Amino acid sequence: DVKVTQSSRYLVKRTGEKVFLECVQDMDHENMFWYRQDPGLGLRLIYFSYDVKMKEKGDIPEGYSVSREKKERFSLILESASTNQTSMYLCASSFPTSGRTYNEQFFGPGTRLTVL
Amino acid sequence: GDSVTQMEGPVTLSEEAFLTINCTYTATGYPSLFWYVQYPGEGLQLLLKATKADDKGSNKGFEATYRKETTSFHLEKGSVQVSDSAVYFCALSGNTDKLIFGTGTRLQVFP
Numbered sequence: 001d002v003k004v005t006q007s008s009r010y011l012v013k014r015t016g017e018k019v020f021l022e023c024v025q026d027m028d029h030e031n032m033f034w035y036r037q038d039p040g041l042g043l044r045l046i047y048f049s050y051d052v053k054m055k056e057k058g059d060i061p062e063g064y065s066v067s068r069e070k071k072e073r074f075s076l077i078l079e080s081a082s083t084n085q086t087s088m089y090l091c092a093s094s095f096p097t098s099g100r101t102y103n104e105q106f107f108g109p110g111t112r113l114t115v116l
Numbered sequence: 117g118d119s120v121t122q123m124e125g126p127v128t129l130s131e132e133a134f135l136t137i138n139c140t141y142t143a144t145g146y147p148s149l150f151w152y153v154q155y156p157g158e159g160l161q162l163l164l165k166a167t168k169a170d171d172k173g174s175n176k177g178f179e180a181t182y183r184k185e186t187t188s189f190h191l192e193k194g195s196v197q198v199s200d201s202a203v204y205f206c207a208l209s210g211n212t213d214k215l216i217f218g219t220g221t222r223l224q225v226f227p
Contacts, residue, residue, distance in 0.1 A: 042217045043205065106161075
């Protein structure tokens with residue numbers, strides 16, 4: 001069974017704090033993703049990593065950075081948290097797409113972050 | 117750019133009712149199409165997929181047919197159960213590793 005775990009289910013931080021969200025997967029997936037989920041907006045991709053130390057900006061990277069030092073771990077960093085970053089954050093992982101074979105993304109349970 | 121539009125929720129049904137959740141897409145080329153489901157307190161999981169026109173994806177009694185002529189991928193189930201209550205996301209992949217999601221539709225099924 002693929003497992004994607006996230007370090008916290010709920011997190012409360014103050015404006016201006018540096019926040020780390022950790023994600024670990026146990027299936028040797030090359031790809032890892034960070035999304036934020038907001039009501040009425042669905043899931044929006046923040047960053048994508050296709051290999052160790054490789055990253056690509058998603059649709060809404062502003063205010064975020066990422067780190068992938070090991071294949072199984074992908075961290076999302078809020079350098080200076082702001083109230084508009086209050087959201088649900090979802091991590092996912094997958095094997096790379098090969099030809100027309102799409103490889104399913106497996107999601108973690110999410111971290112609900114509140115920034116006060 | 118590519119996009120997915122799905123019906124607003126919530127959709128409220130009685131147990132054993134017929135379910136349709138509409139999904140249409142805009143994409144260049146020939147995308148793959150997916151439905152993901154998010155049960156309360158959990159992450160998303162793949163429900164079904166279709167990779168080419170006229171393909172029908174099915175799982176757990178849910179079905180969706182890839183209609184290229186109408187650029188649609190509507191989700192259907194003949195008889196919903198309380199345990200189907202969840203948020204359903206339509207998504208597409210333009211044969212890359214990234215997914216583009218719709219806004220999600222919440223389904224509430226009452227006994």
